Amino acid sequence: MTASDDRAVPPSRSQTFGTAWADLVRGFQQRELWWQLGIQDIKQRYRRSVLGPLWITIATGVMALALGLLYSLLFxxxxxxxxxxxTVGLIMWGFISGCIKEGSDIFIDNEGLIKQLPSALSVHVYRLVWRQTLFLAHNLVIWVILIIIFPRNLGWEILLAIPGMALLILNGVWVSMFFGIIATRYRDVSPLLESLTQLLFYVTPIVWMTSTLHQQGGGVSSRAKIAELNPLFHYLEVVRAPMIGQPVAAYHWWVVLACTVVGLVIALLAMRQWRFRVSYWV
Structure with a gap:
């Protein structure tokens, strides 16, 4: 659509935070719909495959093993x-990158359903996040195997991974909603996010460790401080550290909570302003 097309769409009284929030609530209440659609997506993706969804686990496991062995030797x-x-970093990164990259195309890919199915716009977002959560659950099998091979002293702190994952899933909702709306209006956003996500992988401590930067800098080095400016580092830490038996500093939680609140507000702003236009843009 062109700018003139946007002006052709009459203003709506539904441009309020209340209606934007109501869309999220109504979409969540339609969980039977997005629950079944998310499962169907996985079945469709691996139709006629002997191993089926196990390919998710195999692919992630092979990648983690290759990168883990290579970089452990290098460092x-x-x-x-x-x-x-x-391994845990790759598992969580798979969820994060999936919500960013697939989220940007979520409404474009569901054009038919959006125009024909009378449901909340957020249904498609919940469907995507649910599908990514299923992928995440498959990959957690690798973590269980690793804990058996390399026993670690896991105490009650491992339970902190549960609220960490809950926050990760909640952030997946606003990320998919926000980028989905923006990328539907501006189609250049999707390939841009693809490249940006690839860049973020290298600047996020997944195949490297911030402790290495501390050691090289003799304490708290400036490079380690720069690394911690990346919000994704904190998202990984609140989940990864408890799962590998390491303590989590409190400031990681505060950063994640702050980013979650800001992200939800941004997503609600986007929904308030442009939610009703999505069906015209797809």
């Missing part, structure tokens, strides 16, 4: 310490 870090770090 001189014991495999028993580095491999769990890389």
């Amino acid at each position: 001189g870090i014991p495999v028993a310490e580095f491999l769990p770090h890389v």
